[in-house]
Amino acid sequence: MAIFGLWIINKAGGLVYQKNFADGLSKLSPNEYLVLAGTLHGIHAITSRLSPAGSSSGVQIIEAESFKMNIFLTATGTKFVLLTSLTDTTADTALQRIYEAYADYVMKNPFHTPEMPIRTERFDVKVAEIIKVFA
Template sequence: MAIFGLWVINKAGGLVYQRKFADGLAQLSSNDYLVLAGTLHGIHAITSRLSPVGSSSGAQVFESESFKMNIFLTATGTKFVLITSPAEMSCDQALVRVYDIYSDTVMKNPFHTPEMPIRTEAFDTKISALFGPSG
């Protein structure tokens, strides 16, 4: 499984967690990641309104020649974005597992303020166990 990175975007569109796992994508600055997260948040909001029948939670996968972005939207509006190789079939289970780790380590941490950057060591440790160390 070629996992390039993981992003967590809060309900306002701010990037609260970003982790790189493997080489393969362009090297970006911190500001570039913030801009991309905000742009993705806006695109996701627009795509949730494009459904011709009923309601939609928005785009779930963006594909390109060199990567794929899988998006998992929670009930609270937090988005988990897993960036993988294009050959990766489905990342739904991995994203659900990331959400479980987030719920158990970040949301239960009395020192974490919702919507703020994630600085919980237990979260980093469990994500490393799931996907491997940072690249």
């Protein structure tokens, strides 16, 4: 099992946090990450309206040939995306812990502006600790 990366996408579809943890995924430019985050945001919005059973929270897992994207949508519309190996089974728990760290270290930071890029060192350290436990 491997965790390759983490993206946090704000409710408008902007990438506010991106971190790679392991080799395995293609190296992309910052602009390419922004485009991918916006595209994923659009796909998520479309899938949340396609449900034949009524309301849906949208796509939660996207599987590719060599990795999968696990998407956790918060009540405020922020999306946490964890890029993992196909065999990973701990992504949901890891995403929940990352969300808790986000609430503790980012949202409670009086110097952080909501919906803007996350530049909080304590959050980076906590995410690294969480990834180390689950990788």
